[in-house]
Amino acid sequence: MTDRIDPVESTNDGVVMELARDDLERKRFLKMAGRGMGAGAAATALGAFIAACGGSSSSSSSSSAPAATGTASTSSSASASASASGGNDLPIVNYALTLEYLEAQFYDEVAKSGLFHGATLATLKRFGTEEHAHVAALKGVADKLGTPAAKPMGKFPLHSASQVAKLAATVENLGASAYLGQAGNIKSKEILAAALAIHTVEARHASTLNSMLKMTPTPDGAFARPMTMAQVLKVVKPFIA
């Protein structure tokens, strides 16, 4: 019980180390992310990510090492490389990408609708920008793993400010539940870390919109409830053209 690695540091060894080490991958990430939020902001976000992850420890052996080591570690190296590739995670990444596409489109239309002004409009625009950054990041990950999901065409009823605000809250609460529902299914720790980073932003959006609508910021109480893919898609379906 005494000889245990620091869980945070050890994760971090893996998480964004990959990005930090693999310059091509990092450039790709920045390029993808840059479409959403501008290269400067993307670089800052990634830099913060890497810094928080303590990923500068270049002397640590990376996940590319397993092949070179002894047979005793066959099973763990197999799982480590499977984890690093994250191949099985593509359906989840594409699922998240689809939801983010819809959210980003929704906010774009809301911003253009003329229904909102001032601080509320600024908040909604900010959230839209953040959803676009999620799209860019997830598309980058999906590109790495295989074929990204096609961009869906959304259709959103935009009748009045109060109706749209409620719809926004519904969408964000759904998004938070959707990410939470997948946390245990994600194989790659790197992708899990990214999903968690997005998950709590969706939660922040949901809480903000709920609060603006005078609804409780924590509709599930102390423990947020997850939703399965089937549950989420059922709710989302009417919003796909």
Add this chain to the structure above:
Amino acid sequence: MTRSELQSPELEAVEVHGTTRAGFIMRGALAAGAAYGASAVTPFVRDAFASSGGGDVDILNFALTLEYLESDFYLHKAKSVGLSGEAKSLAAMFGEQEQAHVTALMTTIKHAGGTPVKRPSFMFPATDQASFLKLAYTLENVGVGAYNGAAPSISNKEILAAAGSIVQTEARHAAAIGLLIHKPVTPNGPFDVPLSKSKVLAKAGPLISKG
């Protein structure tokens, strides 16, 4: 959003009360990090320890300490400061939720064969509603970063799901308070920044007065 805006000068300015604050987390949690610097950790070592299950208990105890801190803050410090209006109702609700997190984490730790850490004493530098809410905003944002930083290391899927459920609630708290005091509801922009244990300790440690 620059990195500097994520810092919490009000925490860094806090005087450390007593000399034993390091005792509590240093013992159970930090010792591990010191023994294995990040540079020494290979994926093999990580996997080996992760599969033992002991790592999850350490993470849960770390989370428990943060939840002790938050529940104490909302349930006790709020009373001594004296809140009103929405601040009062949010603090009461969030305090109950943090206490529910405490209970759930203690149960989970025992279930996993571990021993829950004891509740330390805390010193919160809040004197009025404004400073209380400012500190609440900082604490909740640190909580989000702490969970997001630790969660990928959790090996048990049920424990990961519980941590995910809790961190979503922490993020909701952080945003609700941010909105109330006109601070950014998404201070990290589109991606919440995970915090390493040492960063969390640097921020939350000064609030712990004795172990």
